[in-house]
Amino acid sequence: MSDPVVLVSNASMPGHAASIRDLFDGAEDIKIAVAFLKRRGADFIVPILGKQLRAGANVEVFVGTDFFHTDPCALEELLTLKQRHTACMIRVADRAPATFHPKIFAARAGATCRSLIGSANMTGGALDKNEELSLCVTHALDDTIGKSIEATFERYRKWSRLQELDPLLLQQYSSDHAIDKRERDKYEKARDAALPAGIDLRVISDWHRLYLANPKAMSDLAARRRSRAKALRLQRAIAALSDGPTTQRAKAQLRDGLGDLMGSSGGAHLWGSANIPRQGSKALEHEKEMIRFFELARSMSHRPAQEGYDAIRRAGDLIPGVGLNMATEMLCTFAPTRYAIYNGNTVGALRALGIETARYAQFHAIGPARYAQICETIRALGTRIGTTDLSEADAFLNWIYFEVKAGRLQAKRA
Incomplete structure (x- = not known):
């Protein structure tokens, strides 16, 4: 030297x-x-x-x-x-x-x-x-x-x-x-026994290729895009009802609109989460509070995820039938680039990726800071696969959840 x-x-x-x-x-x-x-x-x-x-x-x-x-x-x-x-x-x-x-x-x-x-x-x-x-x-x-x-x-x-x-x-x-x-x-x-069964995250690109090649997954994604556009129009219409008195006509519009969003009583099921109607139907007994809730979600959709979720969580926790599934579906529909959907499928898919989070999708289990972290995590996943927003990333997570559950994807560490 x-x-x-x-x-x-x-x-x-x-x-x-x-x-x-x-x-x-x-x-x-x-x-x-x-x-x-x-x-x-x-x-x-x-x-x-x-x-x-x-x-x-x-x-x-x-x-x-x-x-x-x-x-x-x-x-x-x-x-x-x-x-x-x-x-x-x-x-x-x-x-x-x-x-x-x-x-x-x-x-x-x-x-x-x-x-x-x-x-x-x-x-x-x-x-x-x-x-x-x-x-x-x-x-x-x-x-x-x-x-x-x-x-x-x-x-x-x-x-x-x-x-x-x-x-x-x-x-x-x-x-x-x-x-x-x-x-x-x-x-x-x-x-080692307690660690979740994670994967080498580089496998995500391989999984995404399988996802894109799956006809049913692509058909579901196209249907989700159509439903999301309809859901946004419905949510805006319900939120606008807060400007006037809660008349019988307004109550009926809320019932019909929420039914179509949740998929209850033969509704169109414009939100993707499957379990919302089970508890969400109770919210129809609180028409005035629900109309205000939609308006709050619309106004909070422009705020950062932690702040908006905090406000919607506090309000939603007081309305029977409103849960984390419904609240995040609503927020994601209003602002899909800012808010992520969080439900049981999200929990399962994140766990398959080795990301530990609350086992149950409930307000008391996910605080504002944690929800904001989850939004950033799902956004990072979307960046890896080139999705346009968090709703599209959620569709991929949904697919991962069901594929892992069926044993068609192995969630193991590399």
Whole structure:
């Protein structure tokens, strides 16, 4: 490495292992500070350090133990090296709220210093497999970077958090590490069992191709577009009834319109959610409140999702028969680019994608902030597949729900 600054990556030669070996070859003074030390890292570095120590070099190594990521057996290798060479100093950082996280390999040969500073710890993966980036800098001992590096290591030498490695410290850390591993294994087993069955999200594009090639899905999508246009006209007409008295004619218009939206009593079923009529018919007993509710949804359709949903949720919760399905169908019809439909099929489809949310589509289960997050999530799905609005994305989610339920799509992690 003749250049004063060289970018080191494991994706090109020389990688980190070769760079470190070259860095320390012939060095008279070696300093290392890493957050984590694994067994493969120790197996790699200890012979290199031993060679330089036998040639008369001084070696200082500072190792972190946060999160118990450092292997006790790796520290044991360093302790053995230290016990064989008086010019070798090994210090270990106590665990603390602020992580000991440096990654620097510094070497001096005569008046020339070279330092490798970047992302690589002393682990097998960091040496040759991980995506790591470091700068290997050639500098002088007394230039700006040389002085800064020396000042950093001098601070490490005096820092009470860093203790000299000895058999007592090693045994204490080994015991704590064993306890952590035992408890971590329990936690990871429970965590893996609790995680939803997600997928590699890149599969969505493949699923979308299947969706586009499905004649029934495309027929349903075309029907949804037609129904949505009719539903919008009906909703606007019902909302406009709030401008006048709630006459018998207005009540009849509400009943007929809401029946067509929900699909109750032979209505046209312009909203897609299938379960609305089961509870929604109770809302017909509260004509005045429902007319105001439609007008509120129309006025809130221009507001951000969190704000609009909050207002509609508060009002809808006071009207028997009004639920999350109905409210979000109404909002999505008024503003399909801003509001997402949320019902049981949405829950099932999101879970198939590995996104955990409330199991039941109810007002009390989905708060305003969470609903706004769901809208953004569904919008992101729509962006991936090129839909024009959240209603079109909902159609795709609906298809996913039924395909997964029927076993035609496998919702498994890649």
